Amino acid sequence: MRITNFSRSIALQQRAHQLIPAGAHTYSKADDQFPELSPGFIVRGKGAYVWDLDGNQYIDWGMGLRSVILGHAYEPVLSMVREQLELGSNFTRPSPIEVELAEILVDTIPSAQMVKYAKNGSDVTAAAVRLARAYTGRKYIAICREHPFFSFYDWFIGSTPVDAGIPEEIKQLTLKFSYNNIASLEELFDSYPGQIAAVIMEPVQAAPPRENFLQRVRQLCDQNGTVMILDEMITGFRMDIQGAQKLFNVKPDLATFGKAIANGFSLAVLAGKREIMELGGIHHDKPKVFLLSATNGAETHALAAGIATINELKKNDVPLYIAGIGQKLIDGINDIAASMNLSQYIRAYGYPCSPVLEFKDQEGNASLPFRTLFLQETIAGGVLMPYIAVSYAHGECELSATLAAVEKALIVYKKSLSDGLNKYLTGRPVKPVFRKYN
Template identity: 50%
Template sequence: MIPNVQSFRTSERLSRHAHRLIPGGCHTYAKGDDQYPLLAPGFIERGFGCRVWDVDGNEFIEYGMGNRAVGLGHAHPEVVRAAQRALPNGCNFTRPSPIEAACAEQFLRLIGRAEMVKFCKDGSDATSAAMRLARAYTGRDRIACCADHPFFSTDDWFIGTTAMDAGIPEAVKALTLTFRYNDLQSARTLFALHPGKIAALILEPARLDDPKEGYLQALRQLCHDNGALFVLDEMITGFRWHAGGAQQLYDVDPDLSCFGKAMGNGFAVSALAGKREFMRLGGLDHTDRPRVFLLSTTHGAETHALAAAMATMHIYESEPVVEHLYRQGLRLRDGIEDAIRRRGLADHVKVLGRPCNLAYAALDGECRPSQAFRTLLLQETIRRGVLMPSLVVSYAHRDRDIDRTIEAVDEALEIYGRALEDGVEHHLVGRPSQIVYRRYNTPTAQAAE
């Protein structure tokens, strides 16, 4: 079914209502109205497998997968049953539940390179706890994050490095430095400019590009040579690159690492994991160093979320999930790239990243990144029943879903080609989408709120 303008009427009404109650109309910037075309589903009512249905009854094959948090597919029966079995016994108690130790044991067995773990609810809590722990261990204030990786935390230490830094003290901003990915010299320069001041470097093991041969190992050694901790953000790479994380795939031992996203297949659970030498500072047994207030979240060990995580990890351990992600991602990439070539658009539309975690770039007539052309491609694939803010596959994507998606993208590329000839404004309904990190809203965005 190809949705038409009228089919989003309920979404439009709900959006107006939500914007009066919620800043931005939703609770995650990446899900905001400004990230999508005007002709887009505003509210998703339910999902199953790789498909979602909006409040107007439109059905879509989906490739956002809950911002990569749903690796097995929406409402995976085994994961749902595990959470349901836990809920009748209560989800939060005054003392720990046995499932906390059981889940920790399973997680550490799967990851393999960490010795202790602490659970929380989102990635920001985990990465911020890692930075606090690194500062406590080293006695240093400055940290460095990779400038080429878009998001590490909602907290001040990271958001202060973006254009949306309003409300963050200058003194806090000054404590976070940045370095470039796959550029060892940029990290060396930081250590030379701030000798004995940097507590940790944090980066994703990979994003669109793989690390150069030996880069991660050399960066780790550089950190240790300078008395800093080496921290990997595995929110996305964990459970996608490899069931044990990208640290297993690339054979590198981080001091601390942070997991989340697909760890609970959509249920709220994340983790800070690391070597005992560092993690113990958040415990009760050490007397040689000050105590670290390492993560003390009321809801961090809710039993149903940990049960969902255990079921999810069991599936990753016992079934070829990661292999499926690579296979289907490769099928999707090859099919779309073939359509791009046939349409003569190889200079204007590009598929990026590893097959298990694909993205795409939309470029204008001068081959410059274009929000307008990206929005047009989103608009035209949505018209054809595909919701693809990215090209992230799940364990639920079957061959027929991939083939239907390739067909939809091929048809959308025809419109893209016309827009290059006679102007994108003649094909795009309404305003383009916008980047999240912008200092001011445009008048159009303000009107939406």
């Protein structure tokens, strides 16, 4: 049965846009990222499923912007959170649970000697940058241009097209190099000798590091006295419990984690070398770094969620499990595309824990309108797949239902390649998040 009723969502969307800029608190959740025929609001989730405001049920592959790695409302996490909630969520002095989680993280993450908590990934990447600047006494930051998002703060957003409100002086401090192109980073070090405080990048996205790229970045950072920061917001606890840094055998000076670490509860972690992290401490005689200091930074039930999630990830070897499901999904989608002679237009690829989908138009160009059509048609078939975050709750049943919905969607995709998109796509296509004007 095709899902067609979004009437309650549409009514609430009007109200949301009057009350909330963009109608959402994360741009990637906003209406412009989804087709017009899509659920405007999610009311609840359980396991791999979510229900929208109109009562429609979906298999969810977005999983709360990749944060929900075990499944929605996962009981072992909820029960530890409930226990903690009964004890109170915020106190006038630290709670012992802060130390308990810190011990687990330092034991788990190879590069972690000390940790500091926050509520968002943006906060910990920004803290890493400030720490690196204080440690080195330098101002420039080198970021990897292929990696789309590190933080909503000025040092990063100033480097995107959505740079309104950010002074030129700040923008000039962020430099760019390319992944798997060590010469591009060498050039930056040559052009700004002794001036680059930090290199920040994700360890890996869909394409693997080539020719020891990560080790060579490490080496360049060492040679230039620059802090190497790995942003493991997506890879951490998903690609490997110990992070991509373990898998690729590279030791950053600082690393950032979030998303999967607490199964959808608000927790992000800055982890790193004692020598650098200690600058944020209160027992040294160097200038003190105001590292992270927030009223709700160590909300106890979020830390309980972190402990419970890491326990479950380890106990069930979740990274291994999700890689298995992810590989079947990649193969399944590519097989369907091949059987319909659509391989040149639709492709699933990347690491199985984070598969990526590519959509092309008749000319072979990457196409947001065709991506939108695919989303529209899979949503109609009860699958919400704006991107793919495989979780422990996705099993064979969800896999086969998803592939059935993909097959139906591709029939429409194929027709629109020949008959034109307008005949099949309702409303406007999705837009890039990072755009200067709406």
